[in-house]
Structure formats: C-alpha cells, structure tokens
Amino acid sequence: MTTIKDVAKEVGVSVTTVSLVLNHKSVRVSQATRKKIFEVAKKLKYTPNFAARSLVSKESKTIGLIIPDIENAFFSSLFKSIEDYARSLGYMVLLMNNNDSHQTNIEVIDLLLSRHIDGLLLVISNETYLEKYQEEMKHLLLNLPIPLVMVDRVFDESFFNKVYFDNQLGGYLATKHLINHGHKKIACITGPKETKSSEKRLMGYYQAMNEANLTINKDILLEGDYHFDSGKKRMNELLDKDLTAVFAFNDLMAYGAIRSIHEVNKNVPKDYSLVGYDHFLIATMLDSQLDSIEQNSKILGEEACKILFSEIKHKTENLQDICLKPVLFRSGSVNI
Amino acid sequence: MTTIKDVAKEVGVSVTTVSLVLNHKSVRVSQATRKKIFEVAKKLKYTPNFAARSLVSKESKTIGLIIPDIENAFFSSLFKSIEDYARSLGYMVLLMNNNDSHQTNIEVIDLLLSRHIDGLLLVISNETYLEKYQEEMKHLLLNLPIPLVMVDRVFDESFFNKVYFDNQLGGYLATKHLINHGHKKIACITGPKETKSSEKRLMGYYQAMNEANLTINKDILLEGDYHFDSGKKRMNELLDKDLTAVFAFNDLMAYGAIRSIHEVNKNVPKDYSLVGYDHFLIATMLDSQLDSIEQNSKILGEEACKILFSEIKHKTENLQDICLKPVLFRSGSVNI
DNA sequence: ATGAAAGCGCTAACAT
DNA sequence: ATGTTAGCGCTTTCAT
Numbered sequence: 237m238t239t240i241k242d243v244a245k246e247v248g249v250s251v252t253t254v255s256l257v258l259n260h261k262s263v264r265v266s267q268a269t270r271k272k273i274f275e276v277a278k279k280l281k282y283t284p285n286f287a288a289r290s291l292v293s294k295e296s297k298t299i300g301l302i303i304p305d306i307e308n309a310f311f312s313s314l315f316k317s318i319e320d321y322a323r324s325l326g327y328m329v330l331l332m333n334n335n336d337s338h339q340t341n342i343e344v345i346d347l348l349l350s351r352h353i354d355g356l357l358l359v360i361s362n363e364t365y366l367e368k369y370q371e372e373m374k375h376l377l378l379n380l381p382i383p384l385v386m387v388d389r390v391f392d393e394s395f396f397n398k399v400y401f402d403n404q405l406g407g408y409l410a411t412k413h414l415i416n417h418g419h420k421k422i423a424c425i426t427g428p429k430e431t432k433s434s435e436k437r438l439m440g441y442y443q444a445m446n447e448a449n450l451t452i453n454k455d456i457l458l459e460g461d462y463h464f465d466s467g468k469k470r471m472n473e474l475l476d477k478d479l480t481a482v483f484a485f486n487d488l489m490a491y492g493a494i495r496s497i498h499e500v501n502k503n504v505p506k507d508y509s510l511v512g513y514d515h516f517l518i519a520t521m522l523d524s525q526l527d528s529i530e531q532n533s534k535i536l537g538e539e540a541c542k543i544l545f546s547e548i549k550h551k552t553e554n555l556q557d558i559c560l561k562p563v564l565f566r567s568g569s570v571n572i
Numbered sequence: 573m574t575t576i577k578d579v580a581k582e583v584g585v586s587v588t589t590v591s592l593v594l595n596h597k598s599v600r601v602s603q604a605t606r607k608k609i610f611e612v613a614k615k616l617k618y619t620p621n622f623a624a625r626s627l628v629s630k631e632s633k634t635i636g637l638i639i640p641d642i643e644n645a646f647f648s649s650l651f652k653s654i655e656d657y658a659r660s661l662g663y664m665v666l667l668m669n670n671n672d673s674h675q676t677n678i679e680v681i682d683l684l685l686s687r688h689i690d691g692l693l694l695v696i697s698n699e700t701y702l703e704k705y706q707e708e709m710k711h712l713l714l715n716l717p718i719p720l721v722m723v724d725r726v727f728d729e730s731f732f733n734k735v736y737f738d739n740q741l742g743g744y745l746a747t748k749h750l751i752n753h754g755h756k757k758i759a760c761i762t763g764p765k766e767t768k769s770s771e772k773r774l775m776g777y778y779q780a781m782n783e784a785n786l787t788i789n790k791d792i793l794l795e796g797d798y799h800f801d802s803g804k805k806r807m808n809e810l811l812d813k814d815l816t817a818v819f820a821f822n823d824l825m826a827y828g829a830i831r832s833i834h835e836v837n838k839n840v841p842k843d844y845s846l847v848g849y850d851h852f853l854i855a856t857m858l859d860s861q862l863d864s865i866e867q868n869s870k871i872l873g874e875e876a877c878k879i880l881f882s883e884i885k886h887k888t889e890n891l892q893d894i895c896l897k898p899v900l901f902r903s904g905s906v907n908i
Numbered sequence: 909a910t911g912a913a914a915g916c917g918c919t920a921a922c923a924t
Numbered sequence: 925a926t927g928t929t930a931g932c933g934c935t936t937t938c939a940t
Contacts (some may be wrong), residue, residue: 237717239918240918241918249926249927250926250927251927252920252928253925253926255919259919265925271925283686284686285627285918287916287918288627288916288917288919288932289933290622290918291621291624291918291919291934292917292919293918293932306642312642313643316641316643316669318667319668323668328666328687330665331655331665350620351664352623353770406875410834426940443851451924460922477716481939512914518854524860535909575932576933576934578928586911587933587934588910588912588936589910591935592936595935601910620933620934621932623937624934625933625935627916627934627935629938650931801923854932875940
C-alpha cells in the first residue's frame, strides 16, 4: 500500500505539501509541484488511509442507520435514499437491522458507537414503545455523543430531532375516502395497540367518522399485528359482522384480508371496499389492486439526512420536528 | 471521549497493561489489576478508538458488499444473511448499490477500497457482462489488494472465488415441470441475452426439451429485460401464437405475463400454464399463485462469507467455486 | 508482572 | 512557496 510518504519522496517534497495538495487546500503551492503531486499519486495508486485520517480529524465520515428490517420494502427504499444522499457528501452508511427487537436495537447502537460514527439515523423497534423499554431508550439517546435523528417512529418528547409521517392524517384520509364513497359501516384492522403508528391512524379514523357523524362500532375495530396472517384472521372474524368497508392499517394485512374474502368467494370491491396503508409498490405489479395511503420514503430519507448532516457540520443543536404528509393512492379497491 | 490513557492513569498502570487486559491477551497480568482495569473501563465508558486500532492492525474489520439493488427482495435477503454472519465475527458491512450500472460498479469499488475494507463480496451489474466492460472489470478484480468473492453473477474464469446458483439446472427444472404436465409447446420470455443467467436458463430449457424429444420453435423464444413491463409486452406478442405454456425467466416478468393474460380475459393455469424464476416470496401473500424456481439467498450469503472470511483470516488464496442448486416451488400455476 | 517507547499514516500549527 | 514536528489512540517489541 502506498502512503503519503512514498508520494512525497517520489516527488521530492514534504508530506505536508502532498497532504495540502491532495486535500485541495493548496493555495500556497506552485502549479508545477502541484501537478507533479497529482501525477505521482495517480501513478503510485495512492489512496489515503482512512483510519489515519480519522484518527487525526476525529471524523469517520460514516453514519449509522438502524432500521427494523431491510427486507421490508419501505425501509430498503429509505436506505437507498439515505445512501445516495450520504454518498454525495462523502459519507458511508453502516446499516443495521434491529429485527424489531428492543434488545437488538440497544446492541447495535453500541456497536455503531464503537465504530465512532459521526451521526445516527434511527428507526426504533416497535417493541421499544412498550413502557418498560421507552425510558431505557430515551436515556440512552439523550446521552449519545453524536447527532441523532429519529426517523419514522419517533418519541413524543421535544428533545429529539425527528422526521416522520402524519399517521393521524393518513388514518383520516383512508377513512374519509371510504366515507366519500358512501360507506357508513367501516371496520378497522389496526396494528398492535401500543405502537404509535396504529394509535395515530386510529385517531384519524375517529376524526373522520365523527366529522361525518357516523357511529363507531367497537365490535368491528380489531387489533392485528401488521402481518399477513393477522389480516386474514381478523377479516375472517369480520365476515359475519355488519359492515361494507375495511381500513387495514397496512397493506400486508389488507392482502391477508383479501385472501380471506376470496376464500368465501366474495370480492373486492364488490362485496367489501378496502383501503390499506403503505402503498406497497410491488403489489401494483402483481395484478392486484388496493387503494392505499402512500408515504414517500425518499423524502423521508432526505429530510432526515438534511438535519443530520447539518448538525454534523455545524455542531449546533437546533432541534427539528418535521412532519410529512402522506397521500391517498387510488387503484380500484373502493366502491359504493 | 475517554481513551486508553485515561483508564491507565485512573488505575495507575501503563497503557500497555490496559491494552493487554482489554484485548484478553492478559496472561501475564495479576487478577487484581486486571479486575480493576475492567471496572474502571466500564466506569469511564471506555470504547476503543477504531481508527487508532485499524491504523496499527491494518484491519478495518469491515467488509464491502456491492449489489445491484437493495430494493430487490433477493438482494435484501442476501444482505441480511451476510450482515448476520459478518456481525457474528465482529465485522461490519458497507453496502453499496451499483444500480446495475457498470460505471457505478467501478466507482463504488474504488470508494470501498479507499475505506480499506478487509474483503469484498461482489454482485456485478448485468451490464458488466457486455464484452467491452468485462475486460475492464476482470483486470480491476485481479489487481484487488484484498480477498474477493464473486456472488450470484460470476465470470467463467477460474481465477476468482465464486458462489452462485446453477442456472442451467433451474431452467431445466422449470421446463421439465411443464413437460411433466403434458405441455409440448412451451414459450420462453428470457432475460437480456448477454446475461449469463439468461443464457444458462435457456440452456436448461433446451436440455429439457431435447431430452423429451420436443421440437423447439424459436418464434416463441422471446427476449425480455427482467422487468414487469417486458413480461407483459412479450406475453402480448405470444397470445396469438400456438402454445400452451410459458417459462418466464423471472417472477417479475411472469407477473407481467399474467397481467397480459388477464387483460384478454384468459386465465392461469386454465388457458396458459406458467413458471417463473426467483420465488419472490411476497407474491405468495398477495393471493397470487406462481410456480417458480427458488434460490436460497441465505445459503448463498453464508457460503460467500465462509470463503471470504477464511481468506481474510488465513491470508491464503485457495480459489473456490461453489455451485448451489435451485429448487422448484409449486403453487398452482401449471396445469395439463 | 509491568512499563517505556516506537511507530502505524495522516493533519496542522508553527517555522523558515 | 515549502519543510519540521508534534501528536491523534492504539498495539507491540523489548526492557526491567
């Protein structure tokens, strides 16, 4: 491996000069030596040693990104947007899954810290919302020695940077969409009730129902777990209830519901209208139709990066709270 | 940030001793000081500085993984398997997308090298198979200063480590499956003809057809590009041809074909039998059925890691060529 | 059983 | 316009 010394020796100048030139801080170096340095560096295939540079500069030019699961399309798309942004600034991204486990989340934060990342983008596990875990996480995050942005899943407290989607608005849009099409008896298949996203989406549902003066029947508000099977199971329970529409709190459960509906030879949207949440892009390809609330993960990633890199650069703490708006995507799963 | 010096001072020993103890190379240190060192390190929340350690050890404890696109389910699952394996050995993974662009691929290899990764797992872009690019890539890879394993998409040459699936076998299995169900006129929607995967899958098709003494009609062997739209378009062209079954070289195109079939009010498997490739897991949830060739990405990742970390550890070069077997997944899209 | 000291490759303050 | 030097935090050889 060729070092800065090798280049210096070959050119016949000091390492300082080489360093200065190669880092483009070379106002004071003559064009001639400058040109020569670039040439020799290229000839010798010199690449700066990152470790050495980090040791001096106290920057790793690396950020951490923790997400629940890269296999989830929403998060893989989020990663991509973040990776692009970071790379354009000369940063790399260390990606870790927490598998929606609080314990794993704690562990990977430690791992990343030991790598001396310059900043952290964090999507916490759903489990972390459980009361017994929240305090531990908040304590940990408040004592982080580096800038932090909570992404998508945030805490209420105002002492964290956060970028997230307005889940209540999403719930409202979905419900309103069904109401607009004449539905009055609208069931919900929610997420786990302790998750913020589910809580907020449900609030949106209430808001829309109340606004339209519709009565809410708690018998058709069932709790799911955001997985396919629970959507199917809950829909099964709803089949003999009195309702015409279902708001599933994510697309995976919505597809579970569709499966259940098909199994009794009924049809969407003829027998049941259905709205999901996530706008799982791949689904539109698979010849299935599902109206859904769409969250633009690219923008989510960009906003998170803006905040993080601004803090990294200016070392100022200027807490931000960015709430993004989801939109309704229509595809044909809602009928009167 | 507390350093090893701080710990040494607090305990009242030299940095050497602290380093030795904390790295468990402490055969020669007394139990007492040893215990104290651990205590103080914990109290002071000491974490070793990675950059400093790397500078000395010449290891970054980081590997690179380059894939075409993390949004592709096959690759996100591959990443997960690799990340797990690497983490269990104390390594981190720097993940980069090449977006199936040769140029980007070259760039990210450079970027990773400048980070002094200890090894590289590489899934090249399909574009790289073009003749004008192959030489450049081979030259680059042969001169890599670190261990390399080509994953999934490999070169024929024997001077690279490689782990991949037997695409010919996959093509054979898919075609044989259709033949076994009585089909004689079997169309193909292939990948781009310059890609190795497509070439091999087609060879498998020929092998199965020949074995069964079936005549091959080149009019129903159409080239796609592995995307949904091309599956739809090619199927459209096939609709008025004389055939009963289609082998699409990936699931995305298979779903495109299904869309096309549905649009003329025909049905799978009643009017056309269909086999895909990839066994796109999510699809099984979306109430769609598609027989498909399945490649276990977890095993792919593990085998790649085994080779890479063995080379990193032993610094021996012992070229390996691991060919994994795909399997047929049946789901109901094939009929007599 | 423990310490002193050199040096990894680089940056930057200070000289010249 | 260019060089000298200290030092970042750590590991490791060699003394004691």
